[in-house]
């Protein structure tokens with residue numbers, strides 16, 4: 276095994292049960308098939324017990340390793356010790372409880388103590404968007420400083436957090452321990468599928484300057500049937516950002532494609548089906564929506580942009596990917612405003628190319644969008660509408676279905692824009708019905724879809740929760756003051772809504788084609 280080499284585990288990639296090739300936002304929860312236990316157990320510390328750390332700790336314990344998880348949040352540690360998991364991840368609570376019951380998994384608030392006796396120490400710490408879009412490495416730096424003297428001789432420190440290129444070297448410098456190797460082992464799990472993705476990864480990427488350290492980390496995952504890419508730390512760090520940038524690029528592409536389809540009364544779902552049959556393109560991650568968001572794609576594309584700018588590397592696709600997302604959301608909001616505005620309102624600074632149904636650079640007199648809701652003169656509609664006095668019902672607030680995470684949710688971004696235009700917003704989300712976050716400045720969260728739609732001017736579907744498909748749409752039609760549903764996930768059946776007396780407005784799909 277050498278640096279810069281790409282290596283496949285003996286099992287190769289065949290036979291893995293990953294479902295990501297068919298990934299789209301309404302994919303059912305991935306089944307998690309059992310994985311064999313490790314022959315030689317290691318002593319592992321995991322610092323940070325969020326989505327990545329808790330999944331890493333619980334899954335490594337389930338493979339047979341001895342894991343101590345540390346977190347700075349004492350309440351979280353208390354809850355975890357009681358077996359309470361406060362994130363929505365299938366099978367994670369069971370794995371946590373099994374790990375504790377078998378003595379393979381422990382939790383502590385004492386980070387220094389957690390590394391005592393550890394052969395491998397994982398950093399699963401937050402790296403949020405910092406000033407100017409750069410990754411904020413404060414937690415990584417603080418923990419490096421905190422544990423530097425406590426680390427056992429010769430142990431390996433593994434960075435699983437998503438970090439800019441050069442961070443492994445920076446952590447090594449902060450540790451100042453020549454006996455310790457810092458390895459980059461980025462994580463590719465998706466929220467809502469965390470346990471499945473950890474135990475059935477598409478690939479395991481390990482970047483290290485020392486072969487022995489890389490082997491030790493690869494050995495932790497030995498029972499998993501996945502290709503292993505062994506490389507240097509810089510390549511591993513770039514690979515993680517590149518993956519999220521590429522995914523974001525696909526989504527900006529398909530959302531812009533949807534606008535093109537609207538303009539020419541074409542059907543984006545059919546266009547994507549046609550594209551997806553080409554194995555060089557594939558169908559995955561090409562479902563149009565209200566823009567991409569979540570805890571990773573936005574911050575990671577911005578962080579990579581900062582890396583490029585700081586290093587003087589031109590990467591125009593990055594900026595275009597981010598700008599397209601923002602413009603897409605503006606366009607969707609203008610569609611709602613154009614149709615729901617009660618009359619001429621306060622002018623705002625609409626940006627060129629963001630009018631409903633209008634493509635950037637569209638010619639005057641070009642065909643209007645079949646779905647834009649704008650006027651039929653091809654102008655793309657008024658950009659000056661106000662929503663003062665208008666109540667809108669929002670279905671879904673989380674950044675995608677299957678998670679309760681609201682970080683950088685496109686639903687909230689759209690809600691903010693609608694609120695800025697004066698709308699009163701009432702929202703229902705099945706993941707937030709019990710623990711309601713305080714969003715009172717922005718909207719009111721209610722605990723049933725019916726309460727959200729009652730008396731509202733229109734309904735806007737923002738998260739692709741499958742249960743929205745089966746709502747009593749006749750009842751919804753009776754509760755709305757105007758029978759319009761903006762389906763910004765293309766989730767619903769337009770015929771079903773039409774039968775209920777509702778006008779369905781999707782993305783990139785012509786009503787003429789779908790009915």
Ligand SMILES: NC(=O)c1ccc[n+]([C@@H]2O[C@H](COP(=O)([O-])OP(=O)(O)OC[C@H]3O[C@@H](n4cnc5c(N)ncnc54)[C@H](O)[C@@H]3O)[C@@H](O)[C@H]2O)c1
Pocket residue numbers: 322323324325326327328345346347348351386399400401402414417418435436437438462463464465466570571
């Ligand atoms: N969420 C995902 O789907 C995902 C997937 C792959 C990679 N990542 C990356 O993994 C990293 C962690 O992400 P996450 O979503 O798990 O974050 P998270 O916010 O869910 O969890 C981070 C945890 O670290 C703890 N923490 C913060 N500072 C600490 C400190 N100084 N000492 C000890 N604990 C501390 C927090 O209390 C929290 O429990 C990030 O770099 C992220 O980009 C996330």
Ligand SMILES: O=c1ccn([C@@H]2O[C@H](COP(=O)(O)OP(=O)(O)O[C@H]3O[C@H](CO)[C@@H](O)[C@H](O)[C@H]3O)[C@@H](O)[C@H]2O)c(=O)[nH]1
Pocket residue numbers: 298299300437462463464465466467519522526559560561562563564565566567568569570571572674675676685
């Ligand atoms: O066809 C699609 C697929 C996704 N989305 C949206 O894209 C965003 C991101 O979705 P997803 O990638 O499933 O979310 P995450 O759980 O944040 O996972 C991403 O970010 C993680 C953190 O880095 C990585 O580990 C994962 O590989 C990467 O998929 C969400 O707003 C989705 O609604 C769409 O609009 N259409």
